Amino acid sequence: MFPVVARIFALLSGTVLLLLGVGLLNTLLVLRGAHEGFSDGVLGLMGSSYFVGFLLGTLLGPGLIRRMGHIRAFAFFTAAVTVSVLAHLIWIDPIAWIVLRVIAGAAVVGLYIVIESWLSTHAGAALRGRVFAVYMVCNLGALAAAQQLLAIDSPAGYLLFAISAAFVCLAAMPVSATRLTPPTPADGTRMALRGCFRTAPVAVLAGVLSGLAMGAFWSLGAVWVGRLGADATVAADFMTATILGGVALQWPIGHFSDGNDRRRTLMVVALLTALAALALLVAGARYWPLMGAAFAFGGVAFSLYPIAVAHLVDHLHTDEILGGNAALLLFHGAGAAIGPMLAGAAMARFGPAALPLHFMLMTLLLSALAFWHTRRRDDVIVDAPAIFVPMVRTSPGAMDMMSAEQAAHAPTPHPHTS
Structure with a gap:
């Protein structure tokens, strides 16, 4: 395992640097927006626009990568993210920031696709699952550490934007310098969205509802803490505690x-x-x-989407896993794009208490729907039970690693009824 990690160290270090910059920016923007007097509704729209960009990047990114190649595409997307970071200081305007968030979201998911498809190719079939686990540790660790960078300076200044842009630029250096051969771009495997719902309706419902909740968390969690009267340092600690809970309990x-x-x-x-x-x-x-409530919330909330993925895989044949996961990712992304807009409008209307109430509504609805489906029919697994793989929102490129992990651990197929 160690030789494999050493071989892909450039990609992992690029991931860490990228997410230090992006993780800092995502929290910084809502704090700076609140400082500039943007309403909670506008901040919610900014969060939604970022996830709209994620959806656009998921659909358009693979074609751009096939056209440019992995290294040039990584440089292209890095430049787009860097420019969007710095442009927030040039145009401090809600409409401009919403447009910039779409651009950043599309570019970030393009960077994810480059890194994750590269990792999948060089990990080797037998080690893809463990490489994916290392990648997720780097992912969550960088996101948690990025929140603490907020203590360096006030969100009202320019320094934190410069630091964010610098980390994104630095991410291109190890990836551009790597001697690893870029993978051959391939066409993605797709499953019809309707077919995905028919196959595992609870998985799709969990994907959408967890997206509605977690999209609101990523977009408005820090500003919610600020609306309670706490400063940016407490908001950073809140985001860190939630992420660490997700790391510990998944x-x-x-x-x-x-x-x-x-x-x-x-x-x-x-x-x-x-x-x-x-x-x-x-x-x-x-x-x-x-902090205690944040840790507990992250531990359980971060587990919803990967459980939904495992439940979907339970109902797919091996050759359907990649396409099914890509479809579920779109459902989750659609929920994440709508969630901040709904939660932001509710906060603007009813105050900061609306955000945790939004979380409660989405998850209570999911719990009720899951219970209802358990009463309707038994859960019959298609080939063999899936294995749970911890993850956060990601790109279709990571699904290749996860599907290989599922196939590698699949025992002799047998039906299971619960």
């Missing part, structure tokens, strides 16, 4: 889901997420209760 929750009906697991985890959101509401601006 594995045990996922291991539990591997031995049980995943619909019931989704029902329970969604209910726990609603309770954790209630804890956020009760904690308010009190530091340690808020």
